[in-house]
Amino acid sequence: MAQVRTRFAPSPTGYMHVGNLRTALYAYLTARHENGVFILRIEDTDQARIVDGAVDIIYNTLRECGMTWDEGPDVGGDYGPYVQSERMGIFKDYAVQLVEKGKAYYCFCDAERLENLHKEQIAAGETVGHYDRHCRDLPKEEVERRLAAGEPYVIRQKMPTEGIVSFDDLIYGRIEVEAAELEDQILIKSDGMPTYNFANVVDDHLMGITHVIRGNEYLSSSPKYNLLYEAFGWEKPIYIHCPPVMKDAHSKLSKRNGDASYQDLIKQGYLSSAILNYLLLLGWSPKGDQEVFSREEMIEKWNPAWINKSPAIFDIQKLRAFNAGYINRMSDDEFTELARPWIESVVKTPIDLKLLCMNLKPRCEILSDLPERVMFIDNMPEDYDLAFYRNKKFKTDESTALTALKAILPALEANEDWTREGVYNACAPLAQEMGVKGGWLLYPLGIALSGQQATPGGGTDVAAVIGKDLTLERVRKAIAKLQGAC
């Protein structure tokens, strides 16, 4: 069997949204699973829509996600160029070939005629409005005369007038459509440039693409693609149309609505590995219950035939859960390095960063959660609600908290071992001596040190993180504050 070759062919029109990224992933996996070739082709034929820097975003996104391409604009390859705008010369020759084979024809209808035609069709109550094939059977001499005279023209594909046109899709099976439904679509525009549909077929053939993986918005135009392959006598690729990724039940995920792009997610502190893993499962499922996949496992288990037929709604909650899982499975050191910039953006106080991160890891779903969780280290809220000290389970309130903190303070003052265990061992035994539950004694400590009810780790963990001086200072302040109230 011939070597599998797949391509990802984005238009450089802005950010990469997750639906695009998923298509790229599926194309990448299809190639890698078969030890094939993954190709990146930039489709920039619509110069008006090109956005500066968009190509770099495509490069960076794919690289960050580890989807390396074997052939592409920057790495070259034997089938280049890989930027469509640099391939413009070749398309017209192919279109002319089709004209000679009687599968396409020159059309001289101008915009005005087309517009009038459209109006007439509407007046006649037609809702489809196809081109009326006015130039389809022009005498050869007339065509040559008008060409020689320099009349503007387009080249149109000659569709069959009757019968059924079909094509096979790996996901959807055989799809059939009445030939009469098909318009004689334009292949070469009056400016000599190819339309997307035409360029795509020619490029895919010339680049030896064996599996065309793309969004199913192309499902309807695939019969036309097939006809083109047949007209040229080229071998057809395997079509794999993916259903769209939805924002909700009614609308597709789109950049225009400001929906999450890959870049946005990264900015919010999602990991590319988690994003990829989530996207893998959004519209595809393997045999078995496995949900977490390393890149190698994805490649090994991948089978494009298991892609779903129906649209899938992008669920940020589930992505969040994946992200939390990826974070939780990291080593403490790995997480510390990842979290460091987020923490240091709000914490200048010297602290035990490693201990803090160890406590933060199971509490962090996305990296942007971090700053607000550790803000109290530099900026302890002075006016926190004393009601925080009330806890039903431990039967604490402002007055018991005062008693607890007064008991803890001397123990902390005397303690020299300011490690996590050292601080805990200095405080915890007091509970037994006093005949109270550990929580009764230590719950207030966390609040005294942070001014908040939820902290990364227990009270003694926070103490160990922020150091002895700050701990003593805050406990004393809390005692004063409580004394003022009780």
Added chain:
RNA sequence: GGCCCCAUCGUUUAGUCGGUUAGGACACGGCCCUUUCAAGGCCGGAAUACGGGUUCGAGUCCCGUUGGGGUCACCA
């Protein structure tokens, strides 16, 4: 509107030759653990869009209805 496609818990999915207590994950609720909050462990509620067929038997096959998506450019 024509044509094409799709339809299982709130979401994402399993279910591939018709026979399942319709399974997993996220989310949700409860319990356990516990120096807060998490994490972790255990348990629970939650779905075959509707209506007809075929069949001893339908989530699975057929038809219809409804709902949704896509597409109908000298855009990609």
